[in-house]
Amino acid sequence: MNQSTITRCVAALLLGGAVLATGAQAVAPAEILAGYSAQAGAPPSPARGQQLFNTRHGGEWSCASCHGAAPTQAGKHASTGKAIGALAPAFNAERFTDLARTDKWFRRNCNDVMGRECTYAEKADVLSWLLALKP
Amino acid sequence: MHPFPRLTMRRALPGLLALLALAGAALADGGDRAARLPLLPKYQQECAACHIAYPPGMLPAASWQRTMSNLQRHYGTDASLDPATAQELTTWLAANAGTYKRVSGQPPEDRISRSAWFIRKHDEVAAATWKLPAVKSAANCSACHTQSDQGDFNERNIRIPR
Numbered sequence: 001m002n003q004s005t006i007t008r009c010v011a012a013l014l015l016g017g018a019v020l021a022t023g024a025q026a027v028a029p030a031e032i033l034a035g036y037s038a039q040a041g042a043p044p045s046p047a048r049g050q051q052l053f054n055t056r057h058g059g060e061w062s063c064a065s066c067h068g069a070a071p072t073q074a075g076k077h078a079s080t081g082k083a084i085g086a087l088a089p090a091f092n093a094e095r096f097t098d099l100a101r102t103d104k105w106f107r108r109n110c111n112d113v114m115g116r117e118c119t120y121a122e123k124a125d126v127l128s129w130l131l132a133l134k135p
Numbered sequence: 136m137h138p139f140p141r142l143t144m145r146r147a148l149p150g151l152l153a154l155l156a157l158a159g160a161a162l163a164d165g166g167d168r169a170a171r172l173p174l175l176p177k178y179q180q181e182c183a184a185c186h187i188a189y190p191p192g193m194l195p196a197a198s199w200q201r202t203m204s205n206l207q208r209h210y211g212t213d214a215s216l217d218p219a220t221a222q223e224l225t226t227w228l229a230a231n232a233g234t235y236k237r238v239s240g241q242p243p244e245d246r247i248s249r250s251a252w253f254i255r256k257h258d259e260v261a262a263a264t265w266k267l268p269a270v271k272s273a274a275n276c277s278a279c280h281t282q283s284d285q286g287d288f289n290e291r292n293i294r295i296p297r
Binding site: 072077079080081082104107108109112 | 184185
């Protein structure tokens with residue numbers, strides 16, 4: 001093995017390590033939606049998603065309390081005031097490209113707003129509405 | 136004989152002054168340097184989504200451990216993490232805890248903003264300022280400490296909104 005081969009091997013190993021370290025593979029928001037819809041066993045409804053997003057479910061907050069009624073713009077955390085980037089994927093390319101991250105935030109935020117986790121159908125509804133928001 | 140001949144004193148004076156200035160700067164900066172610990176990327180990613188990445192040095196280890204073991208009820212929100220991430224962050228927080236200024240006791244509710252040193256340092260802030268929409272909460276460091284997301288709480292970088 002000559003020097004440059006070794007260098008190349010090391011570079012490949014490092015790159016592989018970096019990919020592993022960052023973990024999640026990027027996916028398209030539509031793939032995440034397809035997954036939720038399949039689990040729900042029914043097609044999603046953007047109108048129902050909008051309704052869920054903008055309604056308080058017996059608690060203090062709705063999803064819109066932090067994300068804004070129009071999640072095409074930046075929102076603001078209802079308790080800390082920290083800026084929250086736009087949620088609709090057409091306005092923020094990072095959104096819904098990592099399934100673990102998407103699941104984590106649905107789990108936390110549904111619990112904050114509804115006092116329970118959302119069902120697959122509810123998640124599909126909300127995501128289908130967000131995906132329908134276009135510039 | 137005079138213990139400090141005039142000539143020697145004159146020579147030593149600039150050096151002494153420089154030393155004093157250095158010592159002063161070190162004291163003034165003492166807390167800041169602790170606050171400016173390089174942050175674990177995962178800490179930044181997981182915790183700074185909702186609030187600034189509070190410097191680990193600002194709470195004692197016991198407070199961080201309690202906070203991290205109760206993420207599902209985190210000051211009114213669910214901030215739960217997967218167990219592996221929670222463990223990694225807890226270890227890092229505990230290892231870097233309690234280094235800021237006079238962080239000794241565990242503050243009520245494990246809130247940085249209820250620490251004795253925090254209250255003392257903010258006693259000049261008017262009650263009305265805390266209630267401004269741009270401030271809202273003592274947890275919102277960056278409302279006034281403009282570089283706090285970088286761990287910089289230097290007085291030079293304070294801008295109190297009106």
